[in-house]
Amino acid sequence: MGRAYSTIAFDPAKCDGCGDCMTACAQAKTGTDDVARSRIQIYGREKDFELALCRQCADPKCVTVCPAGALNKDGTTGVIGWDASKCVDCLLCTVGCAYAGIALDETAGHVSKCDTCDGNPACVPACPHGALKYITTANIYNEVGDWEDLFAPGLAGCQGCNTELLMRHTLRRVGPDTVLATPPGCVPGMGSVGFNGTTGTKIPVFHPLLTNTAAMLAGIKRQYKRVGREVQALAIAGDGGASDVGFQSLSGAAERGEQMLFMVVDNEGYMNTGMQRSSCTPYGAWTSTTPVGETSRGKTQDAKNLPLIMVNHRCAYVATASTAYMEDLYEKLDKAILASKTGFAYLHVYSPCTTGWRFPSNLNMEVARKAVETNFVMLWEYTPQEGLHFTKSVDNPLPVTEYLKAMGRFRHLAPEQVEHIQKKVVENQKFVERMTEHAHVG
Amino acid sequence: MDRAIEHTKYLIAGSSHAALEAINAIRMHDAEGPITVVTRDSHLPYSPTVLPYVVSGKSAPARIFLRDEDFFARNKVSYRPESALKALHAEENTAELADGSSIVYEKLLLATGASPAIPPIPGIDTVSYHVLRTLDDALKLRGAIGASKQAVVLGAGLVGMHAAENLVKAGASVTIVEMSDQLTSGYFDKVAADMIEQAFRDAGAKIMTGSRVVRLEPSAAGAKLTLENGTTLEADLLLVATGVKPEMAYLNGSGVEHQQGILVDDRMQTTAANVWAAGDCAQARGFFTGTPVMNAILPDATIQGRVAGMAMAGDPGMQDYAGGVPLNTYHFFGRHAISVGSSKVPEGGEVVTRFDEQTGRYLKAIFTADGCLSGIFGVNEFFDGGVMAQLILRRIDLTPLRERFVANPLAVGREIMSQTWR
Structure with a gap:
């Protein structure tokens, strides 16, 4: 399996063109202050x-056009290395590269390119504005990639849905000593409970009713405890199953502090059964039961804020997460797993629905990101000890229209409806901010 | 069916850049399908482009190989040197090899490259001469260079010029004989060619442009050349570098259509089912002409090889070939020349040149009537050829930036590149 490599990332918004990075590079690589040689x-x-x-391409054209075998991508570091003893100075690499990543150093008379200073690039600390960063892109995949995928290959999900990502990564993280509950919803629909007598997971999985998921899982967890086996009790439920008919058993299990991780994949409706509204469906959204017509303009009520309700159960851990921010999600998953060893952990993950929200299947992450960037969705976590705090800044949000216009379910909105949603976003933000102010040691 | 006949899913004839890129592309999409590579060469894959440097001694022959044995093992490729394609029976999906064996393929890539084109000069078969296309040619020429006192290089293309420079540096008296009126025609314009010519003259080489050899005969030194104007030249070393011709004799009777090269569409498919072609043997659509052209250069071979490999493997990510754009770099006596795009000025187009006698920097840029770059040529003026090629291929309108661009194509090209890529 491929590895994620470290790379120099550039944020143009922070750059003021001071050129300190070039000076640092020239000094490190040529021993001069000649920035032309940087x-x-x-x-x-x-x-x-x-x-x-140099972008240290995965599929480097400079390497393919080198007639002398002087350029090579190092499989361990990902850096494209230049071998001076093989180079014939033909400059064909500069013709191959479309990014100007390898160029002639006229003073040296040879091509030169970034070698990341063997993993300690001189340019990065030289930047006074933080515009350069040396980061390992997607480094969580280096770790996760080695763990066993506990889901069967091949799923019956809609194209572009992020739930497969959530299921596979969550199961990899919790590991094989897990019992999984997946109530009716998209997750079983995608295949967790399997087809033709086989399950879709490589761990025990069961299919409770919408109403009793948390109760059944609590019983199973207690029985395992009684016989002395340590297992991870995990539920992956939809927002309908959790916030509507499943809420009573969820609330009960949380109140009793049952030792489990309850993950809600919130796609803001009953998307598996034909896109009906749920109590998590936001105001104004089209669903099949909140249609758009001559008089009806989508849902007329605001969404229930289920994760905040769970905070009011004083659960061992409550957090909201988004697949547009995987590192954040992973940190929360780790904390939730740990908290579920001693109490009730609740993780609420937003899952844009390509089919039900009506946006192109390639834009799932973009929609998820816009939700966070506009504060339509806020990322935070709560423990009784630390209280509630944001894990992603809610300052300087984009206008909510940036989020709304990304999908079809809001296309019909009248200006006053948009105004209502924007007001609600601000109100929600203030509400959660007040809770962060009240964060205190309990 | 004869059980002794070997079967393979992907048969690749040839082992240089186009073939290697095709292997990569196939393996990206099909990790398992058997690949067989048959090649005329007896070595591991190498680039014809590196051979002048083998001649000069800059490149150690053992260190020029583009892949090692392990590459073929790792990629599940059966590599068969010294087994050139001899005849193709496309209607039977069968290739006949020089070693007498046959292979049945599901998909075939013809990446057989080119061979030196030997001009039909009377008496040429009575003298011994060098060519430079294979590693064996290079080793032979390298062995002969040291002993040469008076060498003649026939042809002033990049291969001939490279070899001539090596001969000059080795101490021989060198004469370059070229039929057309300037050196490196087809790559560089008259101004650039004059700069190259001056560098060679300064180093002691003799240049005879506009000269046609009409007779060759053996002499005490080695060979005697007679030119059209009656001048005669003696050569103890004669290098024939008058261009290349595609390697495609195996096509006779195969039904695969060919003109100057093997005709291919924008997916590198030939006119025969299950047969593709790429690299120096292929004649694909030219970016500027829209008609099939020969563009026998290394970067284009890699691009064509990739398209062919993806098409053969059925990779849905394949994009049609954008068309061949001439791209050449040339390093001579410590100086460099780069040419990207067409030297032909399009109708309504405009040419901008600048030349600095002090630094010897020369730049020529050609723009189309609607303000796009169609060609850029520089001597001692470095710019990113890859970025320029993208400006051409993407037909980016440079009108608002033209002045700045011509003044500093390196910086302005990169600026535009960044904005386009973001």
């Missing part, structure tokens, strides 16, 4: 600075 080059005038730097 392997990182900043371009642009006044604002909108641009970068020419």
Whole structure:
């Protein structure tokens, strides 16, 4: 399996074109202050600075066009190395690269390119504005990739749905000593309970009613405890199963502090059965039971804020998460698993529904990201000890229209409806902010 | 069916850039399908482009290989050197090899490259001469260079010029004989060619452009050349570098259509079912002409090889070939020349040049009538050829930036590149 590599990331919004990175590179690589010889080059005038730097491509064209075998991608570090003893100075690599990542150093008379200073790039600490970062992109996959995928290959999900990502990664994280409950919803629909007498998971899975998921899982967990076996009790439920008919058993289990992790995949409706509204469906949204017509303009009530209700159960852990912020999600998953060893852990993950929300299947992450960037969805976590705090800043949000216009279910909105939603977003933000202010040691 | 006949899913004839890229592309999509590579060469894959440096001694022959044995093992490729394609029976999906064996394929890639084109000069078969296309050619030429006192290089393309420079540096008296009026025609314009010519003259080489050899005969030194104007030249080393011709003799009777090269569509497919072609043997659509052209250059071979490999494997991510764009770099006596795009000025187009006698920097940029770049040529003026090729391929309107662009194609090209890529 491929590995995620470290790379130099550039944030043009933070760059003011000072050129300190180029000086640092020139000094480190040529022992001079000649910025023309720097392997990182900043371009642009006044604002909108641009970068020419080797991207250490996964599929490097400079390597394919080198006639001398002088360029090679190192499988361990991901860096494309240049072998001076093989190079014939033909410059064909500069013709192959479309990013100006390898260029002629006219003073040296050879091509030169970034080698990331063997993993300690001189340019990064030289940037006074934090515009350069040396990061391992998607480093969680390095770790997770080695764990066993506990879901069967092949799923019956809609194209572009992020629930497969959630299921596979969550199961990998909790590991094989797990009992999984998946009440009616998209997760069983995608295959967790299987087809033709086989389950879709490589761990025990059962299919409770919408109404009794938390209760059944609590009983199973207690029975395992009684016989002395340590298992992870995990529920993956939809928002309908959790916030509507399943709420009574969920609330009861939380109140009793049952030792389990209850994950809600919130797609804001009964998407598996034909896109009916749920209590998590937001105001104004089209669903098949809140249609848009001559008089009806989508849902007329605001969504229930289920995770905040769970905070009021004083659960061992409550958090909201989004697949657009996987590192954040992973940290919360770790904390939730740990909390579920001693109490009730609740993780609420937003899951844009390509089919029910009506947006192109390639835009799932973009919609998820816009939800967070507009504060339509806020990312936070709560423990009784630490109280509630945001894990992603809610300052300077985009207008909510940036989120609404990304999908079809809000296309019909009248200006006053948009105004209502924007007001609600601000109100929710203030409400949660007040809770963070009241965060205190309990 | 004869049980002794070997079967393979992907048969690749040839082992250089186009073939290697096709292997990569196939393996991206089909991890298991058997691949067999048959090649005329007796070595591991190498690039013809590196051979002048083998001749000069800059590249150690043992270190020029583009892949090792392990590459083929790792990618489940059966690599068969010294087994050139001899005849193709496309209607039977069968290839006949030089070693007498046959292979039945499901899909075939013809990436057989080119061979030196030997001009039909009377008497050429009575003298011994060098060519430079294979590693064996290079090793032979390298062995002969040291002893040469008066060498003649026939043809002033990049291969001939590279070899001539090596001969000059080795101490021989060198004469370059070229039929057309300038050196490196087809790659560089008259101004650039004059700069190249001056560098060679300064180093002591003799240049005879506009000269046609009409007779060759053996002499005490080695060979005697007679030019059209009656001049004669003696050569103890004669290198024939008058261009290349695609390797495609195996096509006779195969039904695969060919003109100057093997005709392919934008997916590198030939006119025969299950047969693709890429690289120096292929004649694919030219970006500027829209008609099939020969564009026998390394970067294009890799692009065509990739398209062919993806098409053969049925990769849905394949994009049609954008069309061939000439791309050349040339390094001579410590100086460099780069040419990207067409040297032909399009109708209504405009040419901008600048030349600095002090630094010897020369730049010529050609723009189309609607303001897009169609060609850029530089001597001692470095710019990113890859970025320029993208500006051309994407037909980016440079009108608002033209002045700045011509003044500094390196920086302005990169600026535009970044904005386009974001």
